[in-house]
Amino acid sequence: QVQLVESGGGLVQPGGSLRLSCSASGLELYYYSIGWFRQAPGRERERIACIEGADRGANYLDSVKGRFTISRDNTKNTVFLQINSLRPEDTANYYCAAGPGFGTQTCQEYDYWGQGTQVTVSS
Numbered sequence: 001q002v003q004l005v006e007s008g009g010g011l012v013q014p015g016g017s018l019r020l021s022c023s024a025s026g027l028e029l030y031y032y033s034i035g036w037f038r039q040a041p042g043r044e045r046e047r048i049a050c051i052e053g054a055d056r057g058a059n060y061l062d063s064v065k066g067r068f069t070i071s072r073d074n075t076k077n078t079v080f081l082q083i084n085s086l087r088p089e090d091t092a093n094y095y096c097a098a099g100p101g102f103g104t105q106t107c108q109e110y111d112y113w114g115q116g117t118q119v120t121v122s123s
Helices: none
Strands: 003-007 010-012 018-025 032-039 046-051 058-060 068-073 078-083 092-100 117-121
Touching: 003 092, 018 032, 018 092, 018 117, 032 068, 032 078, 046 068, 046 078, 058 068, 078 092
Parallel strands: 010 117
Antiparallel strands: 003 018, 018 078, 032 046, 032 092, 046 058, 068 078, 092 117
16 A cells, blocks of 8 residues: 655744655655645645656756755655745645656656645744
């Protein structure tokens, strides 16, 4: 059974940092593209970052470039999202998803989803 579990969210002051983790069981993440998404109440879900299979590359939503970094630790079968210089508008439920690691669908289609971890940015 495939399971993705996010962790690392919490309450942080503006300007602070968090590192979110996406750990997998039943799936070797190295061969999958992993996307990080977020959704705030009343807003549409948006994909904020994606790392391709075999770490061939990564891409980011324009509004988070330079503040967010996606990375992978293959020994831990975990993908991270480092988020810096947090702003109140970053408040959302953040979750990860896994999809085809290669080909035209990489970072486009996702087959497995986690439940999310809440990030709240407030003073």
